[in-house]
Amino acid sequence: MSSPAQSGRRELPQNSPGNLLSDPLNGETPALRLFALIELIGGKDHFVTLQGLVEETGLPKPTLHRMLQQLEGADLLVRQADGRHYGTGARLRSFAETLMLNTVQFGARHAVLRNLAAETGETCNITALSGDQVVYLDRVETDEPLRVQLGPGSRVPMHASASGKRVLAQLSTKQRHRLLEHAPLQRFTSHTITSLEKLDVELDTIAEQGYAIDDEEYLPGLVCIAVLVPGDGERSNLCVATQAPVLRIDKSSATKLLPALHRAAAALADIEQEGNR
Amino acid sequence: MSSPAQSGRRELPQNSPGNLLSDPLNGETPALRLFALIELIGGKDHFVTLQGLVEETGLPKPTLHRMLQQLEGADLLVRQADGRHYGTGARLRSFAETLMLNTVQFGARHAVLRNLAAETGETCNITALSGDQVVYLDRVETDEPLRVQLGPGSRVPMHASASGKRVLAQLSTKQRHRLLEHAPLQRFTSHTITSLEKLDVELDTIAEQGYAIDDEEYLPGLVCIAVLVPGDGERSNLCVATQAPVLRIDKSSATKLLPALHRAAAALADIEQEGNR
């Protein structure tokens, strides 16, 4: 029962270039700002004070005070004996442990991915369609010094990525257009497909051959090849992909990776099957 | 002065009528309720759906929907391939790991470890399962000149380490296989267990006897013995372990360290339970 087609909307992430990790403490909804504060404090190997946080974050003092109070009340932070230094609380540590313990699913996925990366010698990703963008769920980097940086959690448009195109290709023309019509096909490189007609042709080809290639359509010099991870039904929005600089792998030689990719996809499908209870 | 009756805007939980358990999802401030939702989802070893959460929490559907949307937008949760199951996102996992690395350094954990190292005269570690590998959270080195170098933060495969095997041993056969079957059991030494069947036998033995031994399975000449640090619930992914060259401690003499290890594990469990101070 895969239902990838989602109604077009959403204006949440708004990951504009300058705003990535720069200050998650500003411009977000209060709850997320609170969480970002926890992250900030939890990421330090020393205690923090109100004043220190004021200087570091630029937030008004009363605001931070209220936030800390709230977190302390929830036992997420703990005030030290001197009353002015905050550290992480028991609940937070317990949470971290539970979290790590219950990521069996993720662990299994990661193992498959690492195996694939070892086989291919290149950076490998697991991606999923989320909203109207492709999100990187997990990644294993190659050892090669020459590589592209794109952390897990980052997002990429559908029409300019191998994974995005592969997912789109399994939809009917009508469904594709419904997903695409609300956002223009933005151009990133000279190879980016920016016309709906050309994209349709490309997607039909992809549907036929089973794999998609991003031939420097998003980042110059970066080639990527993606195959679907089959889901319960006939459609899926999960992909596994390998990427490399065009210097090492070009559009034609990329197909040599297909056997390994398909093997990994089958393994991931197995895992997914178990995961939904 | 610790005055328990805090004047102020927020009355403490004081579970109002009709609450099943201590219900952190009701009666709290929105931000904390959001966090409680993350905890709820992160504490499960399977994915959740909107409908399932509605039934479990009793919160109105639109409210939960909004919360999930918010968390997904922040990359704290990720929607699975079918678009209706939610799981923990990359940001959350990365947060958990950072947290464990940082909370371990200062504070009582390190003291326990140092004490254990003094008692045993060998290098001691605290480790945790992260993804599909074992990560070293903290370590105290022996004074002996002959020793092995493996810094904190470094990773080791599950099937070839005492800690990894000890953690695996508490899982069901099915869960173990889900984690292991899709990536080969890589061989490191002639002692490495590379067959699933043999590993299963070994893990069952470990579950029974309570401790795991790495008998030169990862590095030639290195023996390691690990026990679990009990957590809140049944399972834990935290281990404490001692390692030494086979010249000083071999497979049979390693069990002499067990009393000290168990004492340290109990101490660490206490620390986890109580928070600090």
Next chain:
DNA sequence: TCATTCAGTACCGTTTTATGAAACGTTGAC
């Protein structure tokens, strides 16, 4: 095929929280 069902999503008036400038307390250094 068309009707039905139901999980998931959007809407929007109401209620609840968060916000932050300013003022107030408290502590400790000199």
Next chain:
DNA sequence: GTCAACGTTTCATAAAACGGTACTGAATGA
């Protein structure tokens, strides 16, 4: 005693969450 640096409280305003109701589209069934 005065000062300075922080932590804490107040309060009018702005913003966000809330949740009943209604809509949508995919899955299911007749």
